[in-house]
Amino acid sequence: MPKIINKEAKKQDIIEAAMKVFAQKGFANTKMADVAQAANIGKGTIYEYFKNKSEIFENGFRYFMDAMETTIAKKIFKITDPVEKFKAIFTSMTDFFEGETAEFMEIILDFWAEAIRQKDEHTLVMLDLEKVYVDFRKMIGAVLEDGIRIGKFKPMNTFMVASLLIGMTDGLMLQWIMNRDLIDVKEAIRCLLDEIITGIYAD
Amino acid sequence: MPKIINKEAKKQDIIEAAMKVFAQKGFANTKMADVAQAANIGKGTIYEYFKNKSEIFENGFRYFMDAMETTIAKKIFKITDPVEKFKAIFTSMTDFFEGETAEFMEIILDFWAEAIRQKDEHTLVMLDLEKVYVDFRKMIGAVLEDGIRIGKFKPMNTFMVASLLIGMTDGLMLQWIMNRDLIDVKEAIRCLLDEIITGIYAD
Amino acid sequence: MPKIINKEAKKQDIIEAAMKVFAQKGFANTKMADVAQAANIGKGTIYEYFKNKSEIFENGFRYFMDAMETTIAKKIFKITDPVEKFKAIFTSMTDFFEGETAEFMEIILDFWAEAIRQKDEHTLVMLDLEKVYVDFRKMIGAVLEDGIRIGKFKPMNTFMVASLLIGMTDGLMLQWIMNRDLIDVKEAIRCLLDEIITGIYAD
Amino acid sequence: MPKIINKEAKKQDIIEAAMKVFAQKGFANTKMADVAQAANIGKGTIYEYFKNKSEIFENGFRYFMDAMETTIAKKIFKITDPVEKFKAIFTSMTDFFEGETAEFMEIILDFWAEAIRQKDEHTLVMLDLEKVYVDFRKMIGAVLEDGIRIGKFKPMNTFMVASLLIGMTDGLMLQWIMNRDLIDVKEAIRCLLDEIITGIYAD
DNA sequence: GATGAATGAGGATTCATTCAT
DNA sequence: AATGAATGAATCCTCATTCAT
Numbered sequence: 001m002p003k004i005i006n007k008e009a010k011k012q013d014i015i016e017a018a019m020k021v022f023a024q025k026g027f028a029n030t031k032m033a034d035v036a037q038a039a040n041i042g043k044g045t046i047y048e049y050f051k052n053k054s055e056i057f058e059n060g061f062r063y064f065m066d067a068m069e070t071t072i073a074k075k076i077f078k079i080t081d082p083v084e085k086f087k088a089i090f091t092s093m094t095d096f097f098e099g100e101t102a103e104f105m106e107i108i109l110d111f112w113a114e115a116i117r118q119k120d121e122h123t124l125v126m127l128d129l130e131k132v133y134v135d136f137r138k139m140i141g142a143v144l145e146d147g148i149r150i151g152k153f154k155p156m157n158t159f160m161v162a163s164l165l166i167g168m169t170d171g172l173m174l175q176w177i178m179n180r181d182l183i184d185v186k187e188a189i190r191c192l193l194d195e196i197i198t199g200i201y202a203d
Numbered sequence: 204m205p206k207i208i209n210k211e212a213k214k215q216d217i218i219e220a221a222m223k224v225f226a227q228k229g230f231a232n233t234k235m236a237d238v239a240q241a242a243n244i245g246k247g248t249i250y251e252y253f254k255n256k257s258e259i260f261e262n263g264f265r266y267f268m269d270a271m272e273t274t275i276a277k278k279i280f281k282i283t284d285p286v287e288k289f290k291a292i293f294t295s296m297t298d299f300f301e302g303e304t305a306e307f308m309e310i311i312l313d314f315w316a317e318a319i320r321q322k323d324e325h326t327l328v329m330l331d332l333e334k335v336y337v338d339f340r341k342m343i344g345a346v347l348e349d350g351i352r353i354g355k356f357k358p359m360n361t362f363m364v365a366s367l368l369i370g371m372t373d374g375l376m377l378q379w380i381m382n383r384d385l386i387d388v389k390e391a392i393r394c395l396l397d398e399i400i401t402g403i404y405a406d
Numbered sequence: 407m408p409k410i411i412n413k414e415a416k417k418q419d420i421i422e423a424a425m426k427v428f429a430q431k432g433f434a435n436t437k438m439a440d441v442a443q444a445a446n447i448g449k450g451t452i453y454e455y456f457k458n459k460s461e462i463f464e465n466g467f468r469y470f471m472d473a474m475e476t477t478i479a480k481k482i483f484k485i486t487d488p489v490e491k492f493k494a495i496f497t498s499m500t501d502f503f504e505g506e507t508a509e510f511m512e513i514i515l516d517f518w519a520e521a522i523r524q525k526d527e528h529t530l531v532m533l534d535l536e537k538v539y540v541d542f543r544k545m546i547g548a549v550l551e552d553g554i555r556i557g558k559f560k561p562m563n564t565f566m567v568a569s570l571l572i573g574m575t576d577g578l579m580l581q582w583i584m585n586r587d588l589i590d591v592k593e594a595i596r597c598l599l600d601e602i603i604t605g606i607y608a609d
Numbered sequence: 610m611p612k613i614i615n616k617e618a619k620k621q622d623i624i625e626a627a628m629k630v631f632a633q634k635g636f637a638n639t640k641m642a643d644v645a646q647a648a649n650i651g652k653g654t655i656y657e658y659f660k661n662k663s664e665i666f667e668n669g670f671r672y673f674m675d676a677m678e679t680t681i682a683k684k685i686f687k688i689t690d691p692v693e694k695f696k697a698i699f700t701s702m703t704d705f706f707e708g709e710t711a712e713f714m715e716i717i718l719d720f721w722a723e724a725i726r727q728k729d730e731h732t733l734v735m736l737d738l739e740k741v742y743v744d745f746r747k748m749i750g751a752v753l754e755d756g757i758r759i760g761k762f763k764p765m766n767t768f769m770v771a772s773l774l775i776g777m778t779d780g781l782m783l784q785w786i787m788n789r790d791l792i793d794v795k796e797a798i799r800c801l802l803d804e805i806i807t808g809i810y811a812d
Numbered sequence: 813g814a815t816g817a818a819t820g821a822g823g824a825t826t827c828a829t830t831c832a833t
Numbered sequence: 834a835a836t837g838a839a840t841g842a843a844t845c846c847t848c849a850t851t852c853a854t
Binding site for chain 4: 835
């Protein structure tokens with residue numbers, strides 16, 4: 001009589017445990033033994049759920065990205081006004097700097113570093129990363145275009161502006177990671193939206 | 204009579220060779236043998252110039268950061284008008300996306316990832332990284348304050364704005380690294396300065 | 407369900423295999439690969455049982471010393487007459503020159519050489535070595551004092567005499583190691599006890 | 610015009626420097642760079658005088674042994690009475706435990722350990738070591754036989770007794786190396802000669 | 813399914829030796 | 834003769850992965 005196990009749930013457990021360790025030590029410096037210990041299972045057991053170390057990484061990456069997209073999607077779901085939607089997207093990003101996800105933020109650089117290294121190999125991770133950015137640009141681009149259509153935003157190269165805005169939040173995150181005390185993320189985003197990027201609003 | 208060797212020059216050679224390999228393979232995936240081969244020297248020779256692999260990393264990091272600061276400093280040296288100076292800072296950043304330094308850009312993520320992992324250990328790398336950002340914020344902050352004083356910029360939290368602007372260029376770089384063809388950096392910076400962040404300019 | 411392994415027994419196996427190799431090649435000239443091969447295990451397996459090469463050395467050292475003490479203790483356990491006890495201590499030492507332990511004798515110099523080099527660092531090895539000598543001197547000293555008390559031995563500086571006697575057997579061993587054929591150990595010990603050190607006996 | 614150099618003298622300088630380092634660190638742990646530094650010359654220069662590291666060892670060994678033999682030979686040269694000669698041999702050994710040679714004593718174990726390891730290879734070192742012991746046994750044996758002839762010593766197996774006596778001094782040295790404060794060498798030798806090994810004297 | 817003992821490929825580092833100057 | 838920069842063979846140790854239980 002085999003133990004009844006929810007394979008998928010256990011896989012998630014391992015991913016989450018792995019992510020915590022990755023966040024602390026970095027992917028390259030994390031040993032499978034560390035992951036096993038963090039997940040409270042035996043080393044060998046990991047291989048029942050993942051082919052190898054890279055696969056944990058890839059799954060973790062997708063897990064993280066999905067969480068990010070879902071969180072934002074939920075927040076802006078019901079908002080109809082483009083300007084409000086636009087602002088909501090960015091303010092919702094501050095959620096990641098708080099609560100449980102905060103510790104995962106530190107992995108992101110590892111993800112990026114690793115993903116970018118593989119960029120010519122068209123690995124799953126890289127495709128995921130690109131997809132997330134493409135989706136994200138599309139989402140913001142669509143909001144901008146909605147806003148332009150109804151005259152709330154000025155005409156602009158929406159692709160470019162979306163890229164720049166995403167870049168700004170990424171960069172903000174980078175500085176926050178480096179020194180959390182230095183930057184008040186909430187205030188920074190407010191300043192960003194209300195005082196700086198006024199160029200996108202129609203007069 | 205000993206061979207006359209310019210130790211410092213050779214050290215630079217090794218650093219540059221190492222940086223190229225780091226850029227291609229990432230720090231963790233680069234073997235000392237790779238560096239040796241790239242520098243056209245024997246494995247053992249590296250250890251005549253560096254205590255260990257980490258020390259190459261640290262030296263490379265400082266080398267890169269110094270080059271960055273110097274390049275920008277040169278560009279804005281003679282400009283007196285704050286608005287022009289401000290614009291020059293950001294347009295000069297595009298230089299890094301072209302020419303010889305371009306290939307080094309890919310290491311930056313590794314630097315960041317590694318540096319951030321060490322952020323609680325107050326290593327040299329981390330101190331360097333922080334110093335560069337502090338200096339950079341100061342430089343931009345000073346320009347902004349000059350501009351405010353003469354009425355060209357609106358009053359603002361110059362520290363915050365500087366951080367956001369730096370973040371924006373960092374984030375832009377990130378996306379450029381991921382897919383060079385997608386983003387026209389020069390045009391992006393122009394768009395950034397002329398169309399988006401108009402909120403900082405006085406009416 | 408984990409494999410049932412007697413970790414301690416395997417550790418002993420490795421120690422014994424290592425000792426054989428150390429005896430043949432010397433500690434410094436012995437590679438971990440040699441030890442692994444001798445123990446019929448993989449290189450990596452050694453590190454499941456020992457932190458590093460030195461730790462094998464230390465364990466081996468203690469193993470050897472314990473074996474020595476135990477052997478002698480067993481031999482003299484039931485003897486009550488001090489003179490007989492005294493003689494038994496030395497004749498039992500000849501056991502080490504025969505049988506299985508013989509090949510380990512050659513390591514002793516390595517132990518000594520290594521231990522003495524560490525004498526100012528108060529390492530475990532050195533402490534062990536000192537302890538063995540201290541214990542050994544005490545044991546012989548006690549026997550001598552017993553003998554003096556009952557008038558079988560002359561009054562003497564028992565500490566000094568014990569040291570000299572230990573020294574003599576050590577030195578004898580040294581020469582035996584150098585050239586086994588040259589010296590008949592059994593006869594030498596007999597000669598030592600019956601003909602030479604007659605000065606300790608009461609008339 | 611080449612510098613006038615006394616090659617042989619410089620060779621001695623290197624040997625002496627090397628011996629000091631060997632004494633401190635042990636042969637295996639001594640780097641050629643250490644020897645060079647101790648001798649105040651360049652690493653490469655050593656190879657003008659010695660073929661390799663082993664050759665320094667061999668020369669050092671012979672140097673040490675010669676010094677030992679010479680010292681003793683000088684001491685007993687003029688003594689004619691066998692008993693006095695016998696005693697002089699052992700008391701003169703205490704000289705090695707004092708003065709400049711003391712620090713060299715610590716190498717001896719390394720010499721032994723190394724030499725014994727090479728015992729089946731009939732290397733120079735081993736031959737030297739054997740020769741020294743053979744000579745030493747002969748010297749003591751001859752004195753004993755002289756003494757027997759004139760009735761001062763009892764008839765005995767002179768070879769065996771000589772071996773045991775040499776062994777005793779070697780062993781004494783070993784203990785002294787381990788803990789110099791523990792043993793008063795001079796008093797130990799006196800005790801050895803006057804109180805313990807009375808069995809060799811004729812009544 | 814779960815485990816952890818076993819493994820060996822791989823890589824950083826050391827150091828005796830060489831050789832151009 | 835003297836040097837020390839250069840070298841790569843040699844070796845310790847790590848750790849992802851396998852597999853017998």
